[in-house]
Amino acid sequence: MAESQLVCLEDGLMPAAVPESRPQFYYSEQHRAALEQLLTNGDGAFKSLLKEEKSQDFLSAREIKAITSTFVKYKQEEDDGGAAESKPKKQPTTDKREDSGSLRSTYWPQMSDTEVPPLDIGWPSSGLFKGVTRVSVYTHPPKESSPHIKEVVRKLIQESCKVVAIVMDLLTDLQILRDLFEASKRGVPVYIVLDELGAPHFLDMCSRMQVGVKDLQNVRTRTVKAVGLNLSSGRIPGNVQSKYMFIDGDKVMFGTYSFSWSSSRMDRNMITVMSGQVVDFYDNDFRELYAVSDKLDLFKEFHLSKPKTGTLSRAAVPKRPLAATSRFQVNLGDATRGDIKVPAHKYHNPKYLLALGQIPGPSTPLQDFLSTMQPPDPTEEPENPMEELENLPPAPSQTGKNSKKLKTPTKSKRSWWRRQKQDKTSEAVTEENTADEASKHTLTADDTSEAQDSGKKKKSTFRNIFKKNK
Template identity: 75%
Template sequence: MAESQLRCLEDGLMPPAVPESRPQFYYSEQHRAALERLITGGHGAFTSLLKHEDGQDFLSAREVKTITGTFVKYPSEEDDGAKRGSRNSSGSMRSTYWPQMSDTEVPPLDLGWPSSGLFKGVTRVSVYTHPPKENSPHIKEVTRKLIQESSKVVAIVMDLLTDLQILRDLFEASKRGVPVYIVLDEPGAPLFLDMCSRLQVGHRELKNIRTRTVKGIGLNLSVGRIPGNVQSKYMLIDGDKVMFGTYSFSWSSSRMDRNMITVMSGQVVDFYDNDFRELYAISDKLDLFKQFHMTKPQTGTLSRASVSKRPAVATSRFQVNLGDVTRGDGKVPAHKYHNPKYLLALGQIPGPTEPLQDFLNKMDPEPEPENPTADLENITPAPSPPEKKESKKLRKLTFNTKRWRKGKKDKTSDAVIEENAANPSDEASKHTLPSDETQDSLKKKKRGFRCLFTKS
C-alpha cells in the first residue's frame, strides 16, 4: 500500500494532494477508479471516465491487454453472496483485516547458509554485455563459470530459468553437495518444470535443490486483484559474489537479446543477501519431488553452511590469532589492539571485551620499588675498565708504520714497541684515581638513579 494511503488510516488524517510534477507523486485515486472502470466496463468506459475528470490516459496498449488478461476476481462464498451484491451496488469497499504477524510458517534455509556480518573487503565491479565488448567473455560463459566454481551456496532470483546448459550446471553443483536455492516468478514456474522433465532429473540432482515461487506486488481493487511480476534477476555465489542485470537464464535471452550483467564482490553483497532471504520468506513452496513423483529424502535442518575452520594459531606477528570464534576466545595481538578495524575479521564474538587500560597494565614488566633510595645505597659500583688513550707521539708512530709498510723495513713499529715496554707505569698512572674522586663519582651515579626513578 502506498504511503499516502497509510497516512489516511491514522485518525482520519488527510494529507495534502501531491501534484504529478513532484517526484513524490505515486498513488492517485483517479487512476484506481479508472482501473476499476476498465475491468468492469471495458476500454470505452475507461477513456470516458478520464475525459470526464480531465485526466490523461496513463496506460499503453500493451498494459491494457496485460491487465485485462491477468485480472483475477476475489473468490466468492455462498454464505455472503447476498451481502456482497449489496456492497457492490452501494459502492462500498471490502472489509480488510490487518494482522500484525504472519499466520504462516517462515520457510527455513534447511540446506545451510553462509554466515553474514563479517567484513568482505572493498567492492569490486566487473561489467559484461551481449554482444561482448573489448574481447570480454560472453555473459552466459560468465554465469556458467560462477556456478561451476561455487563451493558454499548458489541462490538465484529469476523470472525465467529454461536454459539447458545452466540447468545442468546447477544439477552438477547439487551433486557436489552445494546447496542451490531458486526463487522463480510464478508465471515462469511451469516452464522451469517442463525443462527439468526433459533432462530427466533424479534424486541425486534434486537432493540439494530447493525451489520456490514468488509473486509481484500487484494491485488490490474492490472487485479483484491485478497481479504483478518479479523483474529482479540476480544470483548469489558463496555469499561473497553477486551477479545481476537484465539477463534471463533462457536460450533466446543469451542469443537474440541485448543484455548487460554486473558481477560485484565486497560489502555490497550483504544487501542482496538480505533481499534474497526476504523473498524466500514470502515465497510459495514448489516441491520438485512431488512434481516428479519422487520420495523426498530425510534431511536435517541446518542454520549455517559448513565452512572451513580458520587457523587456531597465528603463524606471524602480523596475523590475528582468531582461535575458536564459536567459543568466544578470539584474541588480537598487542600491536593491533588499538586499531578497531582488525576486529572486523573476528565478526560478532560473544563475551565482554577487555578494557585497554587493563591490557596495558598487564604489559608492565615489574612493579616499581617502594623505597628506591635504600636500594641504591646497597648498590656496589663495578670497577670501570681503564680507558686506553693513545698519546700524540704513539699515533704519529703508528701512522708512519702503516705508511712505510710497503717495500720498506718496519723500523717505526719496533720503536713503538720499545717505547711502550720501557714506560709501562706511565699509562697505568694516568688511570689511577684518588679515593676522593671515587666517592664523588659514586654520589653522581646515585643522584642519576634517583632522578630516573622519580621521572618514571
C-alpha cells in the same frame, strides 16, 4: 496490496494529495477509479472517465492489453453476497461459534503469523567485512576481448563451493539448469526463487531433463508474487523483475539477463558482477524474498519419494593413495586390504636424546635404543669409590631432622685409600720423568750436525754486527 493503499486504511490518516509535477507523486485515486472502469465496463468507459476528470491517459496500448488479460477476479465463495445466494440458508442457532464463522475476517496483522521458511541446507555466515567493492560489467553482444554473459554465469555456478541463490523471472536455459543440478550433487546448497508466472516453464524444462532424487536433494525452490494492485472486484498481478544470483556469500551477479536461451542469444543484455561489502545488501534481500515466498515442492511435482531427514548428498571424495603419515589416517574400509603400508610410530623424540648424552641423528632400532638406557651392572666395582661417594648429592630425606645418616667408611679405610692413590700418582710422575730424560740423551748424528751448523751461523751473525758497530 500496495503500500500506498495500506496507508489509506489506517484510521484518521489521509495523506495529502501530491501533484503530478513533483517527484514524490506515486498514487492517485483518479487512476484507481479509471482502472475499475476499464476492467468492469471496458476501454470506452475508461477514456470517458478520464475526460470527465480532465486527466491524461496514463496507460499505453500494451499495458491495457496486459492488464485486461492478466486480471484475476476474486472467488465467489469469498464474497458475502455470492456465498449467501449459492448456499442454502441455515436455521438460526444459539451457538456463537457458528455465527462468527460465517462472518468475513477483518484480521490485519502487523507481522506475518506464519513461520519463516528456514535455509535448511546451509547458508554462509554474513556480517563480516568482505573487502573493497570490485565491479566487472559484461554485455551481449560482448565487447572486445570479453566473454559472453552466459559463459560468465556458468563459470560462477561451476566454481561455487558454499551456496548458490537465484532470484529470476524465467529459468529455462538447459545448460544453466544442468550446472545447478551438478553443483547440488557436489554438496553446494542451491536456492531458487522464481516468479509465480515463470514457475510452470521451469517445471516443464526440469521434466524434460528427467531430474531425479539425487538432483533435488540439495535444491530448494520457491515462488514469489509481485506487488500487484488490489481492486474491489479482483487483483492485477505483477511480475518479478529482480534478476540476480548470489554466490558463496561474497559475489553477486545482477542485470537484465534472464536465464533463458532466447535471452542469451537474441536479446541485448547487460550484467554486473560485484564482490565486496556491497554484497550484504543482496544477502538481506534474498532472505526477505525467501521469507515471503511460497513453497514449490519439486518432489511432489515429479512424484518422487523424499529422502530421509538429515541425509544430504555430498560430493564423493576420491580415494587417496594408501600411503599415510600416521597409523590412524587409514579408513576402516581400506583396513581389510592387504596392500596397505602403515608407518611405524615415533616412540621417542630426538630432542630427548640430548638429556641422555647422545647426538640426534638417523633413527636406530628400538632394541638398540633401549639397550643404551639399561642401568650398569651392580657387580662391577668402581675404580675410586671414595670420590663417587663424596660427589653424591644429598638425598631429600637427609634434609629432615629425623632422617637417617648414610654409612661412611672408617678412618683406617680412608687412610689406606689415600696411600694407594698417592702411590699411584708418584709412580706415574716418575715414569714420565724417566721418559723425558731418555728422549733427551737419544739424539742421532743428524740432530747433532744440525745443531752445530746452527751454532756457527749464530756466531758469524754476532761477528758481523760487532764489526758494523765499530
